[in-house]
Amino acid sequence: xxGIILSNETNALTLAELPKPxxxxxxxxxxxxxxxxxxRDYWISVGKYPGIQPEVVLGSDGCGVVVDGPDTWxxxxxxxxxxxxxxASEQHQSSDYxxxxxxxxxxxxxxxxxxxxxxxxxPVHLSDEEGAALPLAGxxxxxxxxxxxxxxxxxxxxxxxxxxxxxxxAAVMAIAAGAEVYVTSSSEDKLNKARKLGATAGFNYxxxxxxxxxxxxxxFDAIVDSAGGNALNDYLKLIKPGGKIVHYGSTTGKxxxxxxxxxxxxxxxxxxSTMGSDREFEQMVAFVEEHQIRPAIDGVYxxxxxxxxxxxxxxxxxxxxxxxxxxx
Amino acid sequence: xxGIILSNETNALTLAELPKPxxxxxxxxxxxxxxxxxxRDYWISVGKYPGIQPEVVLGSDGCGVVVDGPDTWxxxxxxxxxxxxxxASEQHQSSDYxxxxxxxxxxxxxxxxxxxxxxxxxPVHLSDEEGAALPLAGxxxxxxxxxxxxxxxxxxxxxxxxxxxxxxxAAVMAIAAGAEVYVTSSSEDKLNKARKLGATAGFNYxxxxxxxxxxxxxxFDAIVDSAGGNALNDYLKLIKPGGKIVHYGSTTGKxxxxxxxxxxxxxxxxxxSTMGSDREFEQMVAFVEEHQIRPAIDGVYxxxxxxxxxxxxxxxxxxxxxxxxxxx
Numbered sequence: 001x002x003g004i005i006l007s008n009e010t011n012a013l014t015l016a017e018l019p020k021p022x023x024x025x026x027x028x029x030x031x032x033x034x035x036x037x038x039x040r041d042y043w044i045s046v047g048k049y050p051g052i053q054p055e056v057v058l059g060s061d062g063c064g065v066v067v068d069g070p071d072t073w074x075x076x077x078x079x080x081x082x083x084x085x086x087x088a089s090e091q092h093q094s095s096d097y098x099x100x101x102x103x104x105x106x107x108x109x110x111x112x113x114x115x116x117x118x119x120x121x122x123p124v125h126l127s128d129e130e131g132a133a134l135p136l137a138g139x140x141x142x143x144x145x146x147x148x149x150x151x152x153x154x155x156x157x158x159x160x161x162x163x164x165x166x167x168x169x170a171a172v173m174a175i176a177a178g179a180e181v182y183v184t185s186s187s188e189d190k191l192n193k194a195r196k197l198g199a200t201a202g203f204n205y206x207x208x209x210x211x212x213x214x215x216x217x218x219x220f221d222a223i224v225d226s227a228g229g230n231a232l233n234d235y236l237k238l239i240k241p242g243g244k245i246v247h248y249g250s251t252t253g254k255x256x257x258x259x260x261x262x263x264x265x266x267x268x269x270x271x272x273s274t275m276g277s278d279r280e281f282e283q284m285v286a287f288v289e290e291h292q293i294r295p296a297i298d299g300v301y302x303x304x305x306x307x308x309x310x311x312x313x314x315x316x317x318x319x320x321x322x323x324x325x326x327x328x
Numbered sequence: 329x330x331g332i333i334l335s336n337e338t339n340a341l342t343l344a345e346l347p348k349p350x351x352x353x354x355x356x357x358x359x360x361x362x363x364x365x366x367x368r369d370y371w372i373s374v375g376k377y378p379g380i381q382p383e384v385v386l387g388s389d390g391c392g393v394v395v396d397g398p399d400t401w402x403x404x405x406x407x408x409x410x411x412x413x414x415x416a417s418e419q420h421q422s423s424d425y426x427x428x429x430x431x432x433x434x435x436x437x438x439x440x441x442x443x444x445x446x447x448x449x450x451p452v453h454l455s456d457e458e459g460a461a462l463p464l465a466g467x468x469x470x471x472x473x474x475x476x477x478x479x480x481x482x483x484x485x486x487x488x489x490x491x492x493x494x495x496x497x498a499a500v501m502a503i504a505a506g507a508e509v510y511v512t513s514s515s516e517d518k519l520n521k522a523r524k525l526g527a528t529a530g531f532n533y534x535x536x537x538x539x540x541x542x543x544x545x546x547x548f549d550a551i552v553d554s555a556g557g558n559a560l561n562d563y564l565k566l567i568k569p570g571g572k573i574v575h576y577g578s579t580t581g582k583x584x585x586x587x588x589x590x591x592x593x594x595x596x597x598x599x600x601s602t603m604g605s606d607r608e609f610e611q612m613v614a615f616v617e618e619h620q621i622r623p624a625i626d627g628v629y630x631x632x633x634x635x636x637x638x639x640x641x642x643x644x645x646x647x648x649x650x651x652x653x654x655x656x
Contacts (some may be wrong), residue, residue: 232588
């Protein structure tokens with residue numbers, strides 16, 4: 001079968017011919033119809049992810065049909081839970097946790113072998129491409145938005161950098177939950193797309209006055225962010241007393257300082273969030289089904305163009321997920 | 329009567345002759361026997377507190393006897409809740425909140441007029457000096473430790489800078505609740521004092537290896553801190569996955585950067601805390617009574633030496649509270 005790996009020889013992403021996985025007891029063989037990219041794949045491709053190993057199939061998100069394994073699963077179209085060894089605690093992942101797709105074999109290939117407890121049936125309202133786009137982004141967005149930021153109906157929420165796969169899902173999930181959702185982006189086009197999905201308003205964070213504009217709507221109960229950097233001090237100006245700023249990434253790096261006085265006087269919290277528990281994965285899929293949520297898909301590429309698709313993530317121009325179709 | 333104010337003429341702390349307060353309906357006149365100092369008084373004295381106003385009696389903590397007002401209170405020895413207009417939310421103070429003692433008349437005087445809902449009877453196990461030492465530090469420590477850091481029996485807690493009035497109370501309260509309490513200080517003497525009060529171990533944060541030493545005890549469920557500064561990045565190394573770092577002050581200023589990757593990967597939170605609600609004040613006094621807790625008192629000064637006592641706070645050499653006796 002074909003799959004995308006980081007080649008040991010060239011140290012670059014390569015579409016390679018690989019052996020079809022063999023099954024261990026309790027595992028299912030999934031013939032993937034679609035996979036989706038995550039920023040994680042891009043970070044790995046540029047050597048900026050912890051624990052990089054060569055010759056391992058990348059990819060954390062997949063949708064396909066079970067072609068071998070226990071009879072209860074055979075023939076079903078499934079999504080794959082991207083958690084590997086989350087562990088027993090709802091609060092945090094275990095010390096031997098990893099995300100599917102390095103060090104374990106991932107989804108950017110024609111087949112994958114996974115433990116049957118990683119599988120969930122694809123919600124019927126989703127296409128295979130949409131199903132593939134859901135797992136990692138949906139889980140990360142669900143935990144950040146509901147478990148950590150405690151977003152509920154009527155709360156005012158700011159979701160930053162709304163083009164990303166997770167932030168787009170966070171915005172759509174918060175809207176579905178009845179929250180009043182605001183977004184930021186550097187792209188007017190992305191702000192418009194978010195408004196069409198139900199966001200109340202958007203702010204262009206490249207504008208000199210965006211913090212003032214955002215403040216004029218009266219402060220936010222929660223801010224969901226993966227940019228990090230110095231914007232954190234702006235968020236401390238925008239958060240309501242007692243509000244929650246949730247970070248699930250730090251793509252712009254570390255803030256150069258942090259206004260702790262504002263943090264403690266406003267009784268605010270800065271809360272870290274990564275992925276989500278296996279229970280939250282089930283809750284997320286149920287929530288997506290209940291609210292008939294569809295992940296935004298920015299583009300669909302063949303597996304043969306997968307390497308270029310990953311390299312294309314460098315400029316963050318996409319709105320929503322980049323999906324890879326396995327079939328020729 | 330005599331009271332300590334920031335003089336409009338000299339712009340310095342002064343013991344001045346002032347009119348005895350007159351009562352509004354529902355108020356009580358308290359003849360103070362003791363007051364206690366807080367870092368707030370020092371910040372005001374050096375011009376580093378928001379909203380400084382001259383000619384107002386300083387002081388947030390007081391204990392005394394009700395000598396005028398409703399009959400239900402007359403003759404009783406009371407503590408004063410230092411919250412002014414906390415407001416209806418348990419989550420945060422209202423927008424017109426202030427701490428007793430500027431802009432409202434404070435406790436560093438022979439008499440104070442306060443609304444009767446600010447009064448609580450002094451727990452009988454406390455002397456007047458101990459009673460005066462309790463309110464602000466006790467309330468701040470109670471909220472930071474139990475409401476924000478969620479410390480319960482068996483949790484491992486690090487309380488930093490254990491000499492301070494609040495941190496000393498936080499350590500003693502956490503010990504009383506059955507937590508395993510560790511402390512930091514730059515003073516071996518203070519570390520020893522904390523161990524005598526029941527702390528499991530102490531770390532001298534001026535030692536090059538203190539983070540390594542602290543890590544060797546296995547990580548903390550919660551860290552309660554008022555130093556802020558770059559130590560925050562050390563705390564992110566010491567916190568257990570899912571743990572809570574609570575800040576109620578930032579005496580060493582803003583951290584020069586913040587390791588957000590560690591924050592989100594470890595599912596940790598940085599939580600701001602200021603004072604506490606009126607309900608928490610009642611809970612705190614009840615907790616202190618139940619566990620027979622006594623605030624540590626570093627020294628007792630006459631009101632006539634109060635100005636020097638405030639100036640002395642510059643070097644942070646004290647362990648626990650500095651108390652002012654009103655009687656000659």
